[in-house]
Amino acid sequence: MKLTVKVWRQGTPADDGRFETRTVNDLEPSLSVLEMLDKMNDDIVKEGGDPVTFESDCREGICGACGILVNRRPHGPTPLTPACHQRLSSFNDGETVTIEPFRSGAYPVVKDLMVERSALVDVMDAGGHVQVAAGTAPDADTDRITYDTAELALDFAACIGCGACVAACPNGSANLYLGAKLAHLSMLPIPASERGMRADVMLAEADERFGPCSLHGECALVCPANIPLVAISYVNKERMRCALRGKND
Amino acid sequence: MAQETVKKPPVRTLPREGRVTGADDILLERGRIGKAGGRIERVRPSNWSLKVTAAMTGVLLALFVTIHMVGNLKVYSGPESFNAYAHWLRVVGDPLLPEMGLLWIVRIVMGTALILHIWSTLLVRYRGFKLRGGGSKARLHGGSFISRLMLTTGLILMVFVVFHILDLTTGQANSDFQAPTATDSFAYENLINSFSNPLFASIYMVSMVALAFHLVHGLWVLATDLGVTALRTRTVWKAVAHLVALVVALVNLSIPAAVLMGVVS
Amino acid sequence: MKFGWKKKTPAASPTGQARHSAGTPANGVGKERLSRASRRKGAPKVRQGMLLDSREPGGPADEAWSRAKKDYRLVGTSNRRKFTIIVVGTGLAGAGSAATLADLGYNVISVTYHDAPRRAHSVAAQGGINAARAKKVDNDSVSRFVKDTVKGGDFRGREREAFRLAEVSAGVIDHLNAIGVPFAREYGGSLNTRSFGGVQVSRTYYTRGQTGQQLQVAAASDLARQVNAGRVKQYVRHEMVDLVVEDGRAQGVIVRNLLTGELKPLLGHAVVLATGGYGNIYYRSTLAKNSNASAAWRAHRRGAHMAMPSFIQFHPTALPISTEWQSKTILMSESLRNDGRIWVPKEPGDSRPANDIPEGERDYYLERKYPAFGNLTPRDVASRAAKDVIDAGHGVGPLKNSVYLDFRDAIARLGRDEIAARYGNLFHMYDDATGEDPYTVPMRIAPGAHFTMGGLWTDYQLMTSIPGLFAAGEAGFGYHGANRLGANSLLSACVDGWFTIPNTVPDYLAGHLGKPVISEDSPAVTEALESSYSRFDRLLGIEGQTPPRDYHRRLGEVLYKGCGVTRSAEGLIAAIAKIRQIRSEFYEDLLIAGPVDRVNQELEYAGRVEDYLQLAEMLCVDAYDRDESCGAHFRVEHQTSGGEAKRDDESWAKISAWESRGWSDEPVFTRHTEPLEYEAVPLEVRDYR
Numbered sequence A: 001m002k003l004t005v006k007v008w009r010q011g012t013p014a015d016d017g018r019f020e021t022r023t024v025n026d027l028e029p030s031l032s033v034l035e036m037l038d039k040m041n042d043d044i045v046k047e048g049g050d051p052v053t054f055e056s057d058c059r060e061g062i063c064g065a066c067g068i069l070v071n072r073r074p075h076g077p078t079p080l081t082p083a084c085h086q087r088l089s090s091f092n093d094g095e096t097v098t099i100e101p102f103r104s105g106a107y108p109v110v111k112d113l114m115v116e117r118s119a120l121v122d123v124m125d126a127g128g129h130v131q132v133a134a135g136t137a138p139d140a141d142t143d144r145i146t147y148d149t150a151e152l153a154l155d156f157a158a159c160i161g162c163g164a165c166v167a168a169c170p171n172g173s174a175n176l177y178l179g180a181k182l183a184h185l186s187m188l189p190i191p192a193s194e195r196g197m198r199a200d201v202m203l204a205e206a207d208e209r210f211g212p213c214s215l216h217g218e219c220a221l222v223c224p225a226n227i228p229l230v231a232i233s234y235v236n237k238e239r240m241r242c243a244l245r246g247k248n249d
Numbered sequence B: 001m002a003q004e005t006v007k008k009p010p011v012r013t014l015p016r017e018g019r020v021t022g023a024d025d026i027l028l029e030r031g032r033i034g035k036a037g038g039r040i041e042r043v044r045p046s047n048w049s050l051k052v053t054a055a056m057t058g059v060l061l062a063l064f065v066t067i068h069m070v071g072n073l074k075v076y077s078g079p080e081s082f083n084a085y086a087h088w089l090r091v092v093g094d095p096l097l098p099e100m101g102l103l104w105i106v107r108i109v110m111g112t113a114l115i116l117h118i119w120s121t122l123l124v125r126y127r128g129f130k131l132r133g134g135g136s137k138a139r140l141h142g143g144s145f146i147s148r149l150m151l152t153t154g155l156i157l158m159v160f161v162v163f164h165i166l167d168l169t170t171g172q173a174n175s176d177f178q179a180p181t182a183t184d185s186f187a188y189e190n191l192i193n194s195f196s197n198p199l200f201a202s203i204y205m206v207s208m209v210a211l212a213f214h215l216v217h218g219l220w221v222l223a224t225d226l227g228v229t230a231l232r233t234r235t236v237w238k239a240v241a242h243l244v245a246l247v248v249a250l251v252n253l254s255i256p257a258a259v260l261m262g263v264v265s
Numbered sequence C: 001m002k003f004g005w006k007k008k009t010p011a012a013s014p015t016g017q018a019r020h021s022a023g024t025p026a027n028g029v030g031k032e033r034l035s036r037a038s039r040r041k042g043a044p045k046v047r048q049g050m051l052l053d054s055r056e057p058g059g060p061a062d063e064a065w066s067r068a069k070k071d072y073r074l075v076g077t078s079n080r081r082k083f084t085i086i087v088v089g090t091g092l093a094g095a096g097s098a099a100t101l102a103d104l105g106y107n108v109i110s111v112t113y114h115d116a117p118r119r120a121h122s123v124a125a126q127g128g129i130n131a132a133r134a135k136k137v138d139n140d141s142v143s144r145f146v147k148d149t150v151k152g153g154d155f156r157g158r159e160r161e162a163f164r165l166a167e168v169s170a171g172v173i174d175h176l177n178a179i180g181v182p183f184a185r186e187y188g189g190s191l192n193t194r195s196f197g198g199v200q201v202s203r204t205y206y207t208r209g210q211t212g213q214q215l216q217v218a219a220a221s222d223l224a225r226q227v228n229a230g231r232v233k234q235y236v237r238h239e240m241v242d243l244v245v246e247d248g249r250a251q252g253v254i255v256r257n258l259l260t261g262e263l264k265p266l267l268g269h270a271v272v273l274a275t276g277g278y279g280n281i282y283y284r285s286t287l288a289k290n291s292n293a294s295a296a297w298r299a300h301r302r303g304a305h306m307a308m309p310s311f312i313q314f315h316p317t318a319l320p321i322s323t324e325w326q327s328k329t330i331l332m333s334e335s336l337r338n339d340g341r342i343w344v345p346k347e348p349g350d351s352r353p354a355n356d357i358p359e360g361e362r363d364y365y366l367e368r369k370y371p372a373f374g375n376l377t378p379r380d381v382a383s384r385a386a387k388d389v390i391d392a393g394h395g396v397g398p399l400k401n402s403v404y405l406d407f408r409d410a411i412a413r414l415g416r417d418e419i420a421a422r423y424g425n426l427f428h429m430y431d432d433a434t435g436e437d438p439y440t441v442p443m444r445i446a447p448g449a450h451f452t453m454g455g456l457w458t459d460y461q462l463m464t465s466i467p468g469l470f471a472a473g474e475a476g477f478g479y480h481g482a483n484r485l486g487a488n489s490l491l492s493a494c495v496d497g498w499f500t501i502p503n504t505v506p507d508y509l510a511g512h513l514g515k516p517v518i519s520e521d522s523p524a525v526t527e528a529l530e531s532s533y534s535r536f537d538r539l540l541g542i543e544g545q546t547p548p549r550d551y552h553r554r555l556g557e558v559l560y561k562g563c564g565v566t567r568s569a570e571g572l573i574a575a576i577a578k579i580r581q582i583r584s585e586f587y588e589d590l591l592i593a594g595p596v597d598r599v600n601q602e603l604e605y606a607g608r609v610e611d612y613l614q615l616a617e618m619l620c621v622d623a624y625d626r627d628e629s630c631g632a633h634f635r636v637e638h639q640t641s642g643g644e645a646k647r648d649d650e651s652w653a654k655i656s657a658w659e660s661r662g663w664s665d666e667p668v669f670t671r672h673t674e675p676l677e678y679e680a681v682p683l684e685v686r687d688y689r
């Protein structure tokens, strides 16, 4: 099959950027959008041009490195699926597809489709961790964590850190990502021992970088890890809990 | 063909001193572009406190419109009953409180709530607008249809409240307005006067549609802002939110409609 | 300098009694060894090197680690901040060591080429992590773990290291649990386990099919805590391109800032490489696209020996390549083989759709060849059998390179719902990855390069042959011998990261108290920096017509064919010739597109492919040189009548550690050896039947 691709080109963060239109031939519906970009880059390179920069790594939906807007939708047309698993079969032969970098106030464009998502890392650096020195942990079997709690914690822990939620959000909010981490760690006994402090600093860091949430609910429609919308509730729950108790735990 | 298009640029070498236009050098040294992590500069008031303010004031406002709606139902039991109710509002609390004492307390509380509500929600939307990033985003359909209308419906409500007070409380907007006296209220007559004017009636009706939308999402987002995570509570609350919003708006809407159709006069 | 590590530097630990006297030249050192095999025309020439000392503690094997720790020297708490340690890689091994060393009080510089530490390839592991916690009454124990690991590795790994792995494993699970890994639990609240191939007990801890992800995110958060505390200086989007060796010790690395293109030195008292495996050398593998061999290979070029680089595990249930532009072979869980039946058409080249091929014309070759085990034969056997039928022209799929894994009978027997309950998420993943529905058409699978048992040679302290250079995780070669047991590699990366490195690096550092970090203008730094600049400038100056991917793709084909699931002397000789051919074309016609003063993924790729093209030759030389079959290294010349790998313990119960020289021309390879001894697990023939 063949696609016309309108792809965003931007040399440096300071550039304005523009769309470039190319045709990519000899595609298979089973290829992913990223593989289509690989092929397009091969064409560009062989013509002596500058290939389109985009990020990806595992190509199996777990590392969170990939992320582009396909027809203005984070990752692509198939809901809850990362870009590396978005198949060309979603498009018709000959269709025009627009490909852009993730858009958000927190994501400056580095080059072409590659954006800087370090704001997500900074939020984790601030408080998304647990203060336990290696070797000092108690026996993991002595903490009885019920089956359901462990499963629920895992539902939230599944976030792959792709940042698509922010790109989808009309407010540029990272509350789905933030809430997923706060929820996950609040459910496990040892990590929960600093949940108040964690909520405080993570939110403070996030406030600097991301917008607030108005519950538009779009984040949960694109999240490749299928983080449920209720994750958002944990943001204020954990923060209010901290404010009301005035304690670190 | 391919050979021809390959333009051989002058021999390239790696830059000895790297620089990226539009990026902070100190961060670039560590491989990053954009804002530093580092020390947290707290944004004040924080987003969560704004949201909690919006939610708390939203609760008050929603309670007010619900109770007000119940009072408005008295329209259907005739002028005496409605006027008596309006009068009662002014004297309730007597003799403990001076005349209109409780009314003023409510006015002050609700006025503050409304101001806080408007302030917090507008600030929330402004911050979101600033950080959403360039480019237009596709509209997905995550219930965001109503949520995106919050600002519009909110502004309609703001204008409505001002208009409504000028119309039925202070009377500047209502040419035949009869101010209440120490012993009597003419709320019923004022209301019929106002709603008999199709323009006024339709302003009310449009506003009530806005109110329905605003409440549907407003009451739902409340649960999230107040940190309700239990799935069953959330499901029940969502249903309640829709129900309350519809009932309040429909009952209110029925009054101008009834006046227009002559059912109440 | 080459053998500097053997000179008893003040840093050398007095640990234990060396079981082999250090630096004894083996017979005929420096001479080309002309074995029967290497008399062939075009055969690689291999020089005999030294006998290496693993510096394992003496005494009973099962107490080795506690004895070693007892003897390690310490650095006092107030002196620790005077040391800077560079940790390259933020996978489980890298993040674990960086975080723990920082927590102990050392200055740590952490480097990764990813934009965030959490993206390291450990994130992709699915199955689980082993631990010899031995809580259940299935009679698991540390010694049983060691036995399984040593046997699983076909007796080509160190027994004492396996003991360390087993001993520390319980602590690894406890730590991970404490820092937020939501391990699967029983209803009663205790940890749940599953059972993995090659063992008879249930000791694999897991979190659904995303164990690696949960471990990696926890590891990255452990690192984040130290970054936040200012004890770790985190460099992201920086790729290590060279090692700085001064005074015979590793004292820094040269990194390239991937955003600006420039190179710069990062200097410290010790360097830890936790840079993962190099399975991507096969072009298509189950690894992430950016995983590469560069850090390890550049360290090798500076004098670190490579141990048994040809020991590579091929996974039988990887997704096959269906089109030229498909980028990788995604891994599917082995558990699918419990209910799926593997077959190919009897007629070679049969191109009918699978469901149109009648029962009588299908060859269920595993069931036919191995009636006892059928579809559940061990990984390496299944991979080899698949390769056999594919090579014989029975392969299916558009490129005729895969075999069917068919659930038709299982669905008929158990019903679609039951199959969905058992494998629903895997089927979904398959559908995601291929766009085909495995409920109605059979899955297609093929062997894919998966895990590299080989890597930088290290002693028991994880120190390479360059003093001060440590290797941890998959970048090293430890623990797994010639074949890695499922779920043991996450464990080894964690053990190295959180527990081994934090004990052994201080032992090394204790001997260097008071020494400053070398200065940026010291000759070694300038030399390394300049040689890296000129290396890249040379690549940029080629200005040919062929992008790096094309060379990589060709290299992958050569390796899969010549040094893949099975190897033969002729095949390897032919492969070496082809690799050299590709290499010379690479230096003549390489095209690096795009500007150099900003992100340039073509340039990144070109550097990696250059390294692959060199390492690939060493891979083949090692595979050729090791004239036996063991574990995943299957030389067709050496097999039992049942088609099993036939070891030659007489000559090959030893580790080969390679040194190479003369890359600008024709490289010369020297094999150093380290004999292997087994006390607790006596040598025996691996047999799972």
Ligand SMILES: Cc1cc2nc3c(=O)[nH]c(=O)nc-3n(C[C@H](O)[C@H](O)[C@H](O)COP(=O)(O)OP(=O)(O)OC[C@H]3O[C@@H](n4cnc5c(N)ncnc54)[C@H](O)[C@@H]3O)c2cc1C
Binding pocket: C088, C089, C090, C091, C092, C093, C094, C111, C112, C113, C114, C117, C119, C120, C121, C122, C123, C124, C125, C126, C127, C128, C129, C130, C211, C212, C238, C239, C240, C241, C274, C275, C276, C277, C286, C287, C288, C291, C292, C294, C295, C331, C450, C451, C472, C473, C474, C475, C486, C487, C488, C489, C490, C491, C493
């Ligand atoms: C698909 C798949 C499934 C697996 N499943 C399992 C399983 O179920 N159980 C199990 O035990 N094992 C499994 N493994 C194996 C296991 O995941 C790996 O062996 C292990 O995670 C390796 O960890 P590591 O820390 O050594 O390296 P990695 O996690 O690969 O980390 C390498 C790090 O080094 C950095 N790096 C590399 N080169 C450079 C450079 N030149 N400059 C700067 N930084 C560099 C990278 O950025 C990265 O941070 C699986 C492997 C694969 C591929």
Ligand code: HEM
Binding pocket: A213, A214, A215, B051, B054, B055, B056, B057, B058, B059, B061, B062, B065, B117, B118, B121, B122, B124, B125, B150, B151, B153, B154, B155, B157, B158, B159, B214, B215, B217, B218, B219, B221, B222, B225
């Ligand atoms: C009396 C009438 C009003 C009622 C009952 C009401 C109720 C609510 C409620 C309950 C919420 C949810 C608060 C939260 O938790 O975020 C809300 C949100 C909002 N309200 Fe109102 N409101 C009223 C008037 C207004 C007015 C006059 C405005 C004018 C600006 C307004 C603007 C908004 C906006 C923009 C939001 C969304 C906040 C967000 O983005 O989360 N509202 N309202």
Ligand code: HEM
Binding pocket: B065, B068, B072, B086, B087, B089, B107, B157, B161, B164, B165, B168, B169, B185, B187, B191, B204, B211, B252, B253, B255, B256
């Ligand atoms: C169609 C529906 C409505 C009717 C028929 C109605 C009727 C009235 C009447 C008759 C009064 C005057 C009472 C008096 O002065 O004695 C009044 C006051 C008021 N109403 Fe409404 N109302 C309606 C909807 C609303 C809504 C939706 C709001 C809020 C958003 C609202 C807010 C107010 C306020 C703030 C006052 C002034 C109270 C005071 O300070 O005295 N009303 N309303």
Ligand code: SF4
Binding pocket: A158, A159, A160, A161, A162, A163, A164, A165, A166, A176, A177, A180, A219, A222, A223, A224, A225, A226, A227
């Ligand atoms: S919450 Fe979902 S969309 Fe957001 S970063 Fe995590 S995985 Fe991506």
Ligand code: F3S
Binding pocket: A168, A169, A170, A171, A172, A173, A174, A175, A176, A212, A213, A214, A215, A216, A217, A218, A219, A220, A232
């Ligand atoms: S789309 Fe945005 S507004 Fe909230 S619910 Fe999701 S973060």
Ligand code: FES
Binding pocket: A056, A057, A058, A059, A060, A061, A062, A063, A064, A065, A066, A082, A083, A084, A085, A160
């Ligand atoms: S490339 Fe890893 S999630 Fe898409």
